[in-house]
Amino acid sequence: MASPIVKGQAFGTTETVTATKLQNIVDNAAFKDFDGSTEVFNVSGSTDIGTCVLAGGLAVKTSTGQLQIKDNGVTLAKMATQADQTVLGNVSGGTAVPTAVPIVGASGVLKNDDALGTSDTQGATQGNIKAYIDEYALKYSGATGSSLQVSGYSTYRDLDLSSVVGSNRALVIMQVFGGNTSTNTYFRTKGTSVKPFGSSNDSGFGASGGVIGPAGTDGDGYTCVVITDENGVLEYTGGGNTVTGINYRIQAYQKLR
Secondary structure, three states: OOOOEEOOOOOOOOOOOOHHHHHHHHHOOEEOOOOOOOEEEEOOOOOOEEEEEHHHEEEEEOOOOOOOOOOOOOOHHHOOOOOOOEEEEOOOOOOOOOEEEEOEOOOOOEEOOOOOOOOOOOEEOHHHHHHHHHHHOOEEOOOEEEEEEEEOOOOOEEEEOHHHHOOOOEEEEEEEEEOOOOEEEEEEEOOOOOOOOOOOOOOOOEOOEEEEOOOOOOOOEEEEEEEOOOOOEEEEEEOOOEEEEEEEEEEEEEEOO
């Protein structure tokens, strides 16, 4: 290695050595300031050559091109600091030098923007999972409506539930009851062609249809299960006579993807 010491006295080739000059060697000697130049040193005594570089770095030219460090020789305290909530990783989509990757965020290991997300490379957080459940779980409603009217199976009327279930497809479970007289009623997804068979008393029975009783008797009805269209709208029809004042109560609904 080149000398790290600044000598305290220089001698010419014919200069006389005196006690004072010898004393200067000791009194004026100092460690050399690092000036940014490289200092070459021998690592193994053979072909492995090292170089001290600017800012105290160390580069070693070996047969494998690697700097040898003893096991557990680098402690956490000696590693470079990182921004808060980051980890060392690579999210470039290919081979790359590791970087400090955010744990949470749009470019992080985890995605937490309270959205459903479709990332193939990022994991979900509590926020994502909660957002998905809040969006698509079966929810209790209790919302009510009244004054529905039927007047024969050939006439379908809209029942817009978007204010409750959203402007989207949704599975709806609701009670249907009341009316000024008894009749069959039938609900379906708006725009579909499925309809009750014929006009007999049994034509409205099933998961999406049934018989309702006179108004004022909350128990004279049935529970209906049906799916809205993409705008949150159902349509319904009923028996051959005109019946008014039909009530409904949405018990639960679930948004569909």
